[in-house]
Amino acid sequence: MSFDLREHTADVAVEATGESLGEVFGAVADGMAAAMCDEIPAEGGERFETTVAAENREALLFDYLDELIYERDVRGVLPVDNEAAVGEAEGEWRVDCSARGIPLDSVDARDLKAVTYSEMDLSETDDGWHAYVVFDV
């Protein structure tokens, strides 16, 4: 799994790949953390877990990232080292995820306001999954 930060006039975009849906979700989330903070400490902070459900894959990715932004503001931590497992049952998509939450006062981080649907891509490739997400800064 990997991600890159892409250019976008007013905002910032993350492009990511992963062998599974869970991996690509985690990679986008790590990209989002990188967009907020240039130097992420390798250690520190406690892991937290959460679960998100939605009606389809794209909506799930959107809600997952939105949930991480929420956790960031409410817990006061930067969610890094993201792990995610994505599954579908009876038409509902679900991600069980965890992240290491680094206290915001111990890093030099900037705000990132919201996830957007703009130009969003989540598609299956020969090697796994590809995702592209633009964030409102």
Place this chain on the structure above:
Amino acid sequence: MTTYDADGITLEKVRDYVWEIPQEGGMNRPARVLASEDLLDEISDDKTLQQLKNATHLPGVRKYAVCMPDGHQGYGFPVGGVAGIDTENGCISPGAVGYDINCLPGGTEVRLSFGRRTELRNLEGRFEEEQAMVADGDDLVPSDIRLFTQSEEKPVYEVETATGHRIEATGDHPFRTPEGMTELDDLSTGDEVRVQPFEGIDHEEPSEFTVLTKEDFEDENPQLVRVLEDRDVLPLSSTDDEFNHLLKILGFFLGDGSYGGPGQVWFYAEPEDLKAVRSDVREVGFKPSKIYERDRSHEVNGNEFERTEYSFKTTSKAFRRLLVALGAPEGPKVESGYSSPEFLDRLTDWQRALFYSAYFGAEMNEPSAQHDKNLYCPKVSQTRTVGTAEDGFQFYDDMREFLGSLGIETNEIERFETDSNSKHDTVRLRLGVKNDSKNLLRFFSQVGYRYNQKKRRRSVKAIQYLRTKEREIERREEIASEAQTLADGGSEPGDIKAEYDINGRFVERSIWGGRDGRPRPGKAFPGFEEYCEQVEVGDDLAIPDEVVAIDPAGRKEVYDIGVSHEAHNFVANGFVVSNCGVRMMKTNLTYDDVQGREEELVDALFANVPSGLGGGGVHEGTADDVEAILDRGMEWALENGYAVPEDLEHCEDEGVRPDSDPSRVSQKAKDRGKNQIGSLGSGNHFLEVQRVTDVYRDDVAAEFGLSEDQIVVLIHCGSRGLGHQVCTDYLREIEQTHAGLLQQLPDKELAAAPAGSQLAEDYYGAMCAAINFAWVNRQLIMHQVRQVFEKVFDRSHTEMEMDLLYDVAHNIAKKETHEVEDGEERELFVHRKGATRAFPAGRPELPPAYSDVGQPIIIPGSMGAGSYVLRGGEQSLSETFGSTAHGAGRLMSRTQAKQEFWGGDVQDDLREQDHVYVKAQSGATVAEEAPGVYKDVDEVVRVSDALGIGDRVARTFPVCNIKG
């Protein structure tokens, strides 16, 4: 014509700085860009123009969507975009229950214009030519159908009312109730909903034939023929819309119309009914007069009484000849020998119903009680001379044939000898509709009365009364038959009586067979007049009914449909993001007072104004605080010592949005807001101490209290995480609720909730609450700045006259009234996405302090270019729904900026070259916001000033700047 080509989009120059993208394709209105050619080069560099075009696809957009000189690409709507979107309730009314349509199965009956109905699925493929009836509580009017999509199978439920109306719909289909729109999921049995009992006649395509040609007007002046041709009523075809309007006018005229002096045609009715006739006259291209009023005295059987007569006339000779040619002859009706128009039997049932229902509206008596629970036969009658009686007879015979074809039975035509008038012997003819309940129900719900609102309302009551009565009779029939079966099986009469909630005599008669025909409804059942007094019918002909059952009806394919009632109205979500805005605070300090102390000041500000991520807020908030802030805005700040009364007087809306509804803000959003009350955030938000460098309009600057070298403070931020969460929550909810509507829009980020829908109402309430939060956020930062200044300059803030100049949002949707096409005044949701309200003097929304001069507009620039104060321009109302630019748009991406600039260098350069002291949480933010990444704000303001939408008053330049 000068044009500008921008990668497939052509703009036409309207005049200097005004460019128009003409309406085409799915655009509901044209789009305009206000810019110089230089700015246009920049604007056309990204997707701004395409996004602006997309925005005009939103139903209800009025006049044109406008892009300000600082426009750039955003999400869905471009930043720097302004759109005025109609707020009037638009919705469609299906035959039985309901109001707004979405998610209804294909078999649902939909009311169409001209008294027609059809199954929803039949509209597929031809909805664009159709008009559906829209009830908005005030009126029932036809409107274009704009959206029609079929969605996948969804679970549907059947709702049944006390009077036997049934409708199937999905759980989120809104019904109109006394508490407003309520989704089916939230309805239970016993709840009141409004239904529309009139059903109309099945739509069928008329067969096409020519009704009138030039030859029918051979003897007329060629000029008169040209008038008719110009109005597209000559040649007149059976499939023309104009013809349908003429059928109504003709039917009404034969009842309550007359020819007057040369060229005149007169119509007589109550004023509200005449309004509808006038509108039909206009539809065929002629001009009705105003409504005249005069008192007339009558004498009937020796009793004199006064009444007011209302009428209007048309004075077009061509219109009069048209009516004559259609079969309304000149001369007194009694002796003119008119009969049914000869083309009538070639028309569809619904067309014939237009003619007859208009005649009934004028001539037939209204539904009334003959005897307590039975209704009279509604009748028409006419007097004819003996010589023309046969024509009159034929007229009624055709009418009988028409009603008979719909299964409506009539009595024999009656003929009375009458007191002959002075000139002729006359007879009176009369025809009545049979008065058994089922027959009357068919008549009232399919044909009924047209134009006459009083009779229409009354017939709606009659329909509901007869339906209720029928159900009661059916119930009693069932009891009678069961009782008989029990008796036949050997049960004792006493036991049978105890079984039912009905009087004993009824059971006895059922058992002993003492009844001829169907049972009667019972003593306790109200009479018709009594019933009429209990119920209210709206002007949209809807009437309250009670839900008696809600049952699952399986999974069905459903349709989403949207109508444009003058403009269907949408509150667009994706547009309005963080309610961010700017405020400027004045001081009586000058640059001299600050010079040499910049470092101290910037450090103190940075230490005391929370910024960046996770920096907390000025106020340690509780859940109750958040509720109070969302509800009361700046009043909360005043109560808690963070504001002085003058602050509220200098804030847009005096710092409180009355439409706020905190209960519509999610818990998640409130959680995020709790520890961000009074915080700058990061990105492009900042706080700046500035000095006034230029004054362009002395008189206005004096009114605003601005002068050269003065120190001011500018605060630019919004409602932080709370506002973003509100936006995200509703974007997702709209996506789930209005998927069909969304698919019709060119961009998912244009997510819009149809106004009148519960979701639109909820969103507006939540957004207004977030605006309250944004004002408080900026107020708390300003409070903090006052304290810092007090410490640094060792004087009280009142001594330093640290007064708020103005606080104005530039990311907001608000209900405002503006002039739209043809000079009409409309209430609009004005969406300003990165655009600032720019009201000139005289607008009632302005605070008294600025009502004579126009509102201050604060346009923040980048760190190196300075900012501007403008004044609301006279032209803004006609050009931009009272708006102007909001700042300088970005030129360069954040990632590119970080590659080109290093935060530390930018800071050093600014300090050494421009004497600007910058302090930020993150060096990256400084690089991302470096002066070079923004467009030229001077050019943006120059265009605004030249167009007269925002007049340049003063320019400021930064001294100290803090950011996240």
